[in-house]
Amino acid sequence: MRTREALIDAAITLAKEGRQPTIAEVAEAARVSPATAYRYFPNPQSLWADMASQQQTRRQDFFRVLDELEGGPSERIGAMVRRTAEMQFTDEALWRNILRATLERWFEQRDLPEAERVPVRGNTRLALARAALEPLNDRLTPEQMDRLVNAVGLVFGVEAIVSTRDTCGLDAEAATDLMVWSAQALVQQALAEAEGQAPQPD
Template identity: 30%
Template sequence: MNLKKGRTNQKLRTRKALLEAADRLVGQGVKPSIADIAEKALVSKATAYRYFPNLDALLLELSLDRKVAAPEQILHDAEELSAAERAARVHDFLHRLVAENEQQFRLFLRASMEQWLQTGGKSDAPLRGARRIPMLSLALAPCRKSIDQATYRKLLHALCALVSLEAFITLTDVCQIEPDEGKEITRWAVKTLVNAVLKP
């Protein structure tokens, strides 16, 4: 068993538990504190603060988390699609999510960067929820056994770099490309990469 991966997965579950606890409290009409959310999530207040430095950062992520579909929802009717098309489906969902909520995503990125700076880059809690990883893992599931572990890991992580917020910002801010054109570029890159890895 990979202990480091196990610890990372546990930390991501803790982060998710805090968001779910906040969601339940807000849904009940409560304006919660970090302490309230920690108690609801069955973790210490100190643990909650390691994941979210303040309530605003937590509620900002919650507002976006509510809009993220489960991997199974994104790929619910994709059984007959190729791995490249399945990965492109994930890309399309994430691109649309960022494009429709750009300001919130940029604020979310700023919050995570500020947290990184405050800890000197040494936070023991994940700065992000890593939601794209299970999405892309499910997209690649049909071809998982056809490639070795090292190649699969490289492919998964390379796809993570090609989808969602960071790729969107690179193309819009650095390359000065409109989001619609950027979508076509990153979609092409995703499919090209998957097909190149899986070519006979």
């Protein structure tokens, strides 16, 4: 376990420098042999997946936000999105590298039959959104809740960081505010539709 942790720590350190290290480079930084590193991580994709999981697990204050959420669904989703953005902006280079690795995994599998492909992303983001929106369970149908959770998943996370920073040209603070505003606007739209006060989009 110590060797595995050392490899992940080394990979995270290199990724924060804006690099996308190979298994051999991570092994060198962790001061273990490449053969040992490959026993733990047979390919870069497996390493990047564990890096993302490890980075989130270490942010215990981030996960505790779900127990600390107060107010209505709009306030809860806003607090969750803001905490996520703050956490990811702290290590923006790392998260951009993780995104790059997931895109490469998609390209590597694009010619494989669907049944043989492995997921390129986890569903932590959707799980967080669903937990924050839990008070809406008695106000939205399961179908409406699923659509809202999926929609909120589009406006925060690393892809939203890329869009707000690179396309919109916003700094981290303004980008975070926009993510929060977008998530809360989606909650308001979902509630309006559920109450028959707004037409559903085509």
